[in-house]
Amino acid sequence: MAKRPMNRPQGMPSREQIIEFIQSSETPAGKREIAKAFGLKGQEKIALKRLLKDMAEEGLIDGKKTAYHRMGGVPKVTVLRVVDIEDGEAIAVPDAWAPDAPEKPPRLVLKELKGRGAKRAPALKRGDRVLARTEERDLGWIAHPMKKLPARTEGLMGVVEIDGSGQAWLAPVDKRIRHSARISDLGEAEEGQLVLAERTGRSQRSGVKVTEVFGDPLAPKSFSLIAIARHGIPHVFPEEVIEEAHRAAELTLDEDQREDLRHLPIVAIDPADARDHDDAIWAEPDGQGGFNALVAIADVSFYVRPGSALDREARKRGNSIYFPDRVVPMLPEVLSADICSLKQGEDRAAMACHLRIDAQGNVTQWRFSRAILRIHHNIAYEDAQAAIDGGDAPEYLGHLWAAWRALEGARHRRDPLELELPERRVVLDEQGRIAEIAIRERLDAHRVVEDFMIAANVAAAKALEAKTAPVVYRIHEPPSREKLIALREYLQTMDRKLALGQVVTPSLFNRMLKDVSDESEKALIMEAVLRSQMQAYYGPANAGHFGLALGSYAHFTSPIRRYADLLVHRALVEAYGLEQPKPAGALPPTTGLSDVDRASLQQVSDAISQTERRAMEAERDTIDRYVAAWLSGRVGETFDTRITGVQGFGFFATIVGLGGDGLVPVSTLGAEHFRYDEAAQALIGEDTGKRYASGDRLKLQLGEANPLTGALKFVPLDADGQPIEPRGNRPPPRRGNPGKAGKHATGKRGRPGNIRHQGRKRR
Numbered sequence: 001m002a003k004r005p006m007n008r009p010q011g012m013p014s015r016e017q018i019i020e021f022i023q024s025s026e027t028p029a030g031k032r033e034i035a036k037a038f039g040l041k042g043q044e045k046i047a048l049k050r051l052l053k054d055m056a057e058e059g060l061i062d063g064k065k066t067a068y069h070r071m072g073g074v075p076k077v078t079v080l081r082v083v084d085i086e087d088g089e090a091i092a093v094p095d096a097w098a099p100d101a102p103e104k105p106p107r108l109v110l111k112e113l114k115g116r117g118a119k120r121a122p123a124l125k126r127g128d129r130v131l132a133r134t135e136e137r138d139l140g141w142i143a144h145p146m147k148k149l150p151a152r153t154e155g156l157m158g159v160v161e162i163d164g165s166g167q168a169w170l171a172p173v174d175k176r177i178r179h180s181a182r183i184s185d186l187g188e189a190e191e192g193q194l195v196l197a198e199r200t201g202r203s204q205r206s207g208v209k210v211t212e213v214f215g216d217p218l219a220p221k222s223f224s225l226i227a228i229a230r231h232g233i234p235h236v237f238p239e240e241v242i243e244e245a246h247r248a249a250e251l252t253l254d255e256d257q258r259e260d261l262r263h264l265p266i267v268a269i270d271p272a273d274a275r276d277h278d279d280a281i282w283a284e285p286d287g288q289g290g291f292n293a294l295v296a297i298a299d300v301s302f303y304v305r306p307g308s309a310l311d312r313e314a315r316k317r318g319n320s321i322y323f324p325d326r327v328v329p330m331l332p333e334v335l336s337a338d339i340c341s342l343k344q345g346e347d348r349a350a351m352a353c354h355l356r357i358d359a360q361g362n363v364t365q366w367r368f369s370r371a372i373l374r375i376h377h378n379i380a381y382e383d384a385q386a387a388i389d390g391g392d393a394p395e396y397l398g399h400l401w402a403a404w405r406a407l408e409g410a411r412h413r414r415d416p417l418e419l420e421l422p423e424r425r426v427v428l429d430e431q432g433r434i435a436e437i438a439i440r441e442r443l444d445a446h447r448v449v450e451d452f453m454i455a456a457n458v459a460a461a462k463a464l465e466a467k468t469a470p471v472v473y474r475i476h477e478p479p480s481r482e483k484l485i486a487l488r489e490y491l492q493t494m495d496r497k498l499a500l501g502q503v504v505t506p507s508l509f510n511r512m513l514k515d516v517s518d519e520s521e522k523a524l525i526m527e528a529v530l531r532s533q534m535q536a537y538y539g540p541a542n543a544g545h546f547g548l549a550l551g552s553y554a555h556f557t558s559p560i561r562r563y564a565d566l567l568v569h570r571a572l573v574e575a576y577g578l579e580q581p582k583p584a585g586a587l588p589p590t591t592g593l594s595d596v597d598r599a600s601l602q603q604v605s606d607a608i609s610q611t612e613r614r615a616m617e618a619e620r621d622t623i624d625r626y627v628a629a630w631l632s633g634r635v636g637e638t639f640d641t642r643i644t645g646v647q648g649f650g651f652f653a654t655i656v657g658l659g660g661d662g663l664v665p666v667s668t669l670g671a672e673h674f675r676y677d678e679a680a681q682a683l684i685g686e687d688t689g690k691r692y693a694s695g696d697r698l699k700l701q702l703g704e705a706n707p708l709t710g711a712l713k714f715v716p717l718d719a720d721g722q723p724i725e726p727r728g729n730r731p732p733p734r735r736g737n738p739g740k741a742g743k744h745a746t747g748k749r750g751r752p753g754n755i756r757h758q759g760r761k762r763r
Helices: 015-024 031-037 043-057 220-230 239-249 309-317 333-339 381-389 395-414 444-466 481-492 506-514 519-532 563-575 595-599 601-634
Strands: 061-064 067-070 077-086 089-094 108-110 129-137 140-149 156-162 168-172 181-185 194-199 208-215 267-270 279-285 291-298 347-357 363-374 377-380 424-428 434-439 473-475 537-539 638-647 650-655 659-665 674-677 682-685 691-693 697-706 711-716
Touching: 015 031, 015 043, 031 043, 077 108, 077 140, 108 129, 156 181, 156 220, 194 220, 208 220, 220 601, 239 309, 239 333, 267 381, 267 395, 267 444, 279 395, 279 444, 291 395, 291 444, 309 563, 309 601, 347 395, 347 444, 363 444, 377 381, 381 395, 381 444, 395 444, 424 601, 434 601, 444 563, 481 519, 506 519, 537 601, 563 601, 595 601, 601 659, 601 697, 601 711, 638 691, 659 697
Parallel strands: 108 140, 181 208, 267 377, 659 711
Antiparallel strands: 061 067, 077 089, 077 129, 089 108, 129 140, 156 168, 156 194, 168 181, 194 208, 267 279, 279 291, 291 347, 347 363, 424 434, 473 537, 638 650, 638 697, 650 659, 674 682, 682 691, 697 711
16 A cells, blocks of 8 residues: 555645655555545546546656556566676666657666575576566666566567478577577468567467468568568557648648748759658858858648647657668658658748858858748759769759858868768669669769758757757767777777877867778778767757767758657747747647657657667668678679678678678688687687788678578688688687777677768768
């Protein structure tokens, strides 16, 4: 029974009193316990039920009617999942925490089991699930395990396989899962089909049952479906959201309340296969050596109102996700691909950022307005570049390039981090089959649009700061000291120095790379610099953007596909009095920040940072599967590769110009023993001194290509180009420089930060 202080006031409690009671209760506090604590009877209990429902919708509390807890908090008794082991203590998060929750899951320190059976309890490891009693203390959450639970198997995706005895098995498509699961209920599925399954009992031995059949696992559409299922991406809009989107699309634009920009030759320059167009640009000389410029962005905040069903769904998704065969949009297509998309010859609502650029490329003035515009031309990057290169570009494109050259000069003086981050592009034919996989060419046209977008993003951040208004910043922090120490120790193995006493700036890394003339050595150093970078994220407290060398930076230019940009638009509406007349009908009246937006800015920033990482992983996984499918018919061929990461068990390599990570196990390197040098990120032969180091280029034979998991496996070659005879029963390699570099020097694959990404203008 919940404990109640003797002086607790009686009668209908306030929101604050309910939260205080829930937090102070020693046992689970549900509707009945709250009513009893405040002496509620009859109609007051009905009013309490409505109040608790409102508090849940406002994001103040979570849980169910028998046991509420503070939003962001944890139930008194709940299931936890171990995510890390730190200093011998298990760190866990709530197992049922939704990936799209507005707050990051709290981390709980699991204290060891007490009482009978405690000594016999096995040590906890990552992935374990436990039923635990939780407790919030001044220094954070702790949990007391009550019992260990069986491993979860629901939500598994795989391919049905039938063994010789007729038993069906689920072969996983996630390369992190090594074992097949027994299928106890096959349903309508057949051998060889891609299916989704869930557990049928509490133990793994009870098997799984098929819940959904997708069909041919090698059909191109399957690769993105696998990513959607594996990462738990919401991809079906509720009917309520669809209906509201159609109502929003019918809103009429009040031309008297908007700046009319339809006379300007504004152009939208995008990829040829763009699914939406949310930004457009224009510039002309000002007669004084500088330029007047305009960055026009789809006015999504006019259609997606705070607190609406559309808004809640967009916040849950966080961003659009782009796959080669489909897009999972943040907003329903009637908005994202139609009424909000800036289409040639169509009147559209826009948020306009007016810029004054001086002759040196400095943005000296900015102004924001709500506008109505008509796109003069939707043009692909390649076509815009061809027109400029051919010397027959229309005047409006010539003006854009001239203004960009001024912005480019300012960019060079700022000296942002310049790393070569090639983007793989999958081209599909009309039947959805792979026609080509290549590295996307980097054109000046990409840089033109990118630098205009950066200028507008900076202007948005500074405009909000000038009004002391809330800002959702795009933050990229400088490398941590731990990462810099690991980088320094790695560079020492190459007889290069990194002094830690100086202020670390992007220029430092740029100069370091410019001083390297040998291309193979430059690749090594670039890989190390990339590993040293922090992950970019969103937040309301400014910490600058290290990669872009900017003190204030916010995302303003892609509100169709990023919720962060929508919040920035709302803040500008509120700060600069850009509210529109209230619409008739059921849509909320305001287009500025709501009280909920303002109160939960940190939680929302954390949530959309997580959904962005989820999108990046899903997109990368899908591309890996397409690459593996593309290569599956070329097993046995030899490719030029580059080592992307080294571990004690082997190294990972990627095919130059194509991508796709593949493993070379240390056991396949021949009879010689190899020592793993963590600081040097290398495997070193103990007899010959043969080295395999991160960044090295070498020829490897493709041994396996699995389209279902996206995994590749390479075979090393000898000096004559023949496969090296693997050595069986190889002992694990001995480590060199024990304890010197630590975990931060390991050769991790993938990009640590999202500094520049040309394809969809992520910055």
